[in-house]
Amino acid sequence: MPAVTHATHPIEGQKPGTSGLRKKTPVFMKPHYLENFVQSIFDVVGAKGKTFVLGGDGRYFNDRAAQVILRMAAANGAARVIVGQGAILSTPAASHLIRLNRTDGGIIMSASHNPGGLTEDFGVKFNMPNGGPAPEAVTEAIFARTQAITEYRLEEADDIDLAVIGRTRLGGMTVDVVDPVADYAALMEGLFDFDAIRGMVKGGFRMRFDAMCAVTGPYAQEILEGRLGLPAGTVVNGTPLPDFGGHHPDPNPTWAHALMDEMMGPAAPDFGAASDGDGDRNMIVGRGIYVSPSDSLAVLAANAHLAPAYKAGLKGVARSMPTSCAADRVADALGIDKYETPTGWKFFGNLLDAGRATLCGEESFGTGSDHVREKDGLWAVLLWLNILAVRRQGVAEILRDHWARFGRNYYSRHDFEALDAKAAEEMMSRLKASIPTLPGTEIEGMAIAAADDFAYHDPVDGTTSRGQGVRIRFEDGSRIVLRLSGTGTEGATLRLYLERYEADPARHGLDPQEALAPVIRAAHALAGIKEQIGRDRPNVIT
Numbered sequence: 001m002p003a004v005t006h007a008t009h010p011i012e013g014q015k016p017g018t019s020g021l022r023k024k025t026p027v028f029m030k031p032h033y034l035e036n037f038v039q040s041i042f043d044v045v046g047a048k049g050k051t052f053v054l055g056g057d058g059r060y061f062n063d064r065a066a067q068v069i070l071r072m073a074a075a076n077g078a079a080r081v082i083v084g085q086g087a088i089l090s091t092p093a094a095s096h097l098i099r100l101n102r103t104d105g106g107i108i109m110s111a112s113h114n115p116g117g118l119t120e121d122f123g124v125k126f127n128m129p130n131g132g133p134a135p136e137a138v139t140e141a142i143f144a145r146t147q148a149i150t151e152y153r154l155e156e157a158d159d160i161d162l163a164v165i166g167r168t169r170l171g172g173m174t175v176d177v178v179d180p181v182a183d184y185a186a187l188m189e190g191l192f193d194f195d196a197i198r199g200m201v202k203g204g205f206r207m208r209f210d211a212m213c214a215v216t217g218p219y220a221q222e223i224l225e226g227r228l229g230l231p232a233g234t235v236v237n238g239t240p241l242p243d244f245g246g247h248h249p250d251p252n253p254t255w256a257h258a259l260m261d262e263m264m265g266p267a268a269p270d271f272g273a274a275s276d277g278d279g280d281r282n283m284i285v286g287r288g289i290y291v292s293p294s295d296s297l298a299v300l301a302a303n304a305h306l307a308p309a310y311k312a313g314l315k316g317v318a319r320s321m322p323t324s325c326a327a328d329r330v331a332d333a334l335g336i337d338k339y340e341t342p343t344g345w346k347f348f349g350n351l352l353d354a355g356r357a358t359l360c361g362e363e364s365f366g367t368g369s370d371h372v373r374e375k376d377g378l379w380a381v382l383l384w385l386n387i388l389a390v391r392r393q394g395v396a397e398i399l400r401d402h403w404a405r406f407g408r409n410y411y412s413r414h415d416f417e418a419l420d421a422k423a424a425e426e427m428m429s430r431l432k433a434s435i436p437t438l439p440g441t442e443i444e445g446m447a448i449a450a451a452d453d454f455a456y457h458d459p460v461d462g463t464t465s466r467g468q469g470v471r472i473r474f475e476d477g478s479r480i481v482l483r484l485s486g487t488g489t490e491g492a493t494l495r496l497y498l499e500r501y502e503a504d505p506a507r508h509g510l511d512p513q514e515a516l517a518p519v520i521r522a523a524h525a526l527a528g529i530k531e532q533i534g535r536d537r538p539n540v541i542t
């Protein structure tokens, strides 16, 4: 059957954001839309004779998009595509398969934590041969290509049966349909002390894992219930659904409220966790205590040596700029390198490849290590379980010990969603213009020590990424960060990040919003949020 060349024309706005291209599903389903973006990827990275990995989080249109991408890969001369059964692969599992099979990269179909369905979101991103998201230079080149494209190639062929594991052919290309879970589960078993965790489970340890009807269900069932012996029913919402059961698959206290209610209630198990649409995020909750992602990164960094894979210690710890400085305190205490990168996992890739960082994390419920090149939700859960099993303590005890030793970085993120994009951009421009006048001034009784628009100089490849968010540091060490989201699909989203350090253990039990009240007031006054975007309250607080 022939490969056919179709004429096309550039489509507005196919610019990849923080992680790939995300749009409303009907936009992706428009004639030529998916095809243009995928052809642009192949035009930039080259397809002839290459091997790619393909999979997605199972959301609406995932199965159709997979068939189109396979036919395009074949028509562009790819030698082989490894695809997860049912076109399913979690983002970290895709990253692992790309590395394990030494492939030329992979295409992941996901809009991550954004809801799925015909009226919700879809997304596509390209990952490099190292398993990590394409760096800015590559996504810029892909975008430029979408603006100049005139044709795409598609193999005329029937659908491949992706429900059946095994090898088939599509035109001149080999298609290997693989078990999406097996290799990933084996990787996890090699990193952690499963015997110690099994022992803890035998001793009565109980947990709840909320897969939010998204991609991690099958992974969590196999690993937690299958290999670690946790009782059936430990994993809830474990079947991936095209609309995620109507859930917003974002593991935070707002969207995972059923899990939060259980963990704060009288019948709470020892440990609770949730993951997002594509399985790269995690939320950690102890009995009666929520662990902020920034604290989770710091605790994992301080205790990682208790797991077999990290027993030699960490080379360094990297965090995204808006993530709290709690991990920096651990790095300083351990005498290891620390890095501050822009938002988005793609910026960790070079540090991981160069062996300069072992652990990475973002405030947005993302943690990971050099075992893959993506953040990894289940990995974080398993590292926590390994630590709990070795320390024989509960989450609350571990967290309080951590704060007593390092101090507590009170932290919160306030999101203002679906804003008028122009108003939000104007607010940011005004704020940026005021940066030089800020140091040395006072706002709401707080003295500003420094302010900038964050620019990152990659220490490995020497590139610079500018305009990554406004940082304001106060004399008392408190911090405010403001940036616009790069993953939203409706208007603009303002993210306001707030942080305050507290050394005194007597003051470690405050409610974060109370502890941060002066910083919140200063942020609103400084940016003129109410006046500029017409909101005085965030929609989501994490």
Ligand code: VG1
Pocket (backbone or CB within 6 Å): 018, 019, 111, 112, 113, 276, 280, 281, 320, 343, 344, 345, 362, 363, 364, 366, 484, 485, 486, 487, 488, 495
């Ligand atoms: C958000 C988070 C960022 C994360 C990104 C992708 O980006 O803030 O930390 O890397 O989502 O996560 P933004 O630009 O909306 O702030 V996921 O789970 O979509 O792969």
Ligand code: CO
Pocket (backbone or CB within 6 Å): 112, 113, 276, 277, 278, 279, 280, 281
């Ligand atoms: Co995600």
